[in-house]
Amino acid sequence: MSLLQVQGLVKRFGGLLATDHVELGVEAGEIHALIGPNGAGKSTLVNLVSGLFAPDEGRITLDGVELVGQSMNQRVRHGLSRCFQVTSIFPDQTVWANLMLAAQAHEGSSFRFFGQRDHEAALHQRALALAEKTGLGDYLNHLAGTLPHGVQRKLDVALALASRPKLLLLDEPMAGMGPEDSLQMIALIGTLRQDCAILLIEHDMDAVFQLADRISVLVYGRVLTSGDAAHIQGHPQVQAVYLGTGEQA
Numbered sequence: 001m002s003l004l005q006v007q008g009l010v011k012r013f014g015g016l017l018a019t020d021h022v023e024l025g026v027e028a029g030e031i032h033a034l035i036g037p038n039g040a041g042k043s044t045l046v047n048l049v050s051g052l053f054a055p056d057e058g059r060i061t062l063d064g065v066e067l068v069g070q071s072m073n074q075r076v077r078h079g080l081s082r083c084f085q086v087t088s089i090f091p092d093q094t095v096w097a098n099l100m101l102a103a104q105a106h107e108g109s110s111f112r113f114f115g116q117r118d119h120e121a122a123l124h125q126r127a128l129a130l131a132e133k134t135g136l137g138d139y140l141n142h143l144a145g146t147l148p149h150g151v152q153r154k155l156d157v158a159l160a161l162a163s164r165p166k167l168l169l170l171d172e173p174m175a176g177m178g179p180e181d182s183l184q185m186i187a188l189i190g191t192l193r194q195d196c197a198i199l200l201i202e203h204d205m206d207a208v209f210q211l212a213d214r215i216s217v218l219v220y221g222r223v224l225t226s227g228d229a230a231h232i233q234g235h236p237q238v239q240a241v242y243l244g245t246g247e248q249a
């Protein structure tokens with residue numbers, strides 16, 4: 001069984017079938033990209049997995065645990081995390097304070113048998129590890145709200161990693177970035193493979209082909225096909241959807 005297993009998932013908005021009986025699996029250690037034209041239902045699918053939306057039908061399991069019916073916080077406890085595009089950042093606090101708060105929120109109870117000093121030291125170590133992982137070392141004393149966009153997005157990733165997720169949901173992590181920041185974010189996402197599986201929505205096809213172990217193509221709420229980069233690039237219906245070359249899905 002896959003780490004994330006989506007089965008028969010349906011979401012309707014009025015008469016619109018935004019998610020049409022989707023079947024999807026994300027394996028442990030995999031970067032799985034979700035691509036498709038505007039309005040194909042990518043964000044809706046990620047919102048169903050994260051718990052922002054409730055499905056009309058279907059199942060979503062993470063590591064064998066049913067997520068449908070569980071709150072977003074419960075899903076985080078079961079190993080799911082997502083980047084919120086900077087909305088989870090405390091802008092008036094320093095980067096360091098943001099990391100310490102995130103470490104405290106997720107690790108507080110696991111240190112409850114430690115003395116106060118050991119507890120502080122463990123949180124300190126965790127915050128430092130998150131900073132190192134995401135390349136925030138030079139910004140620890142900066143107020144989060146004053147950071148350049150690309151650095152804020154790294155902090156966003158660091159905060160999402162604080163819960164030690166099994167699966168991280170990334171919805172357009174390169175959005176609004178210049179080429180230099182995009183390259184850094186692609187490199188960072190590549191290193192996360194060691195830590196967790198990733199379900200990635202991304203419009204930048206170069207980034208997708210560089211990062212993804214597997215790619216699923218959504219069209220009109222349905223999974224058209226899944227496979228590696230070569231499979232997707234050679235798939236006539238995918239070419240038709242993206243390039244308008246005749247053969248339709």
Ligand SMILES: Nc1ncnc2c1ncn2[C@@H]1O[C@H](COP(=O)(O)OP(=O)(O)OP(=O)(O)O)[C@@H](O)[C@H]1O
Pocket residue numbers: 013016018036037038039040041042043044045
């Ligand atoms: N909250 C909502 N209420 C009503 N319709 C919605 C809602 N959210 C999404 N939709 C509709 O569902 C369909 C799928 O939208 P979704 O945002 O999931 O697509 P997407 O593939 O993420 O698109 P994009 O690449 O443009 O972000 C669209 O037709 C959209 O208008």
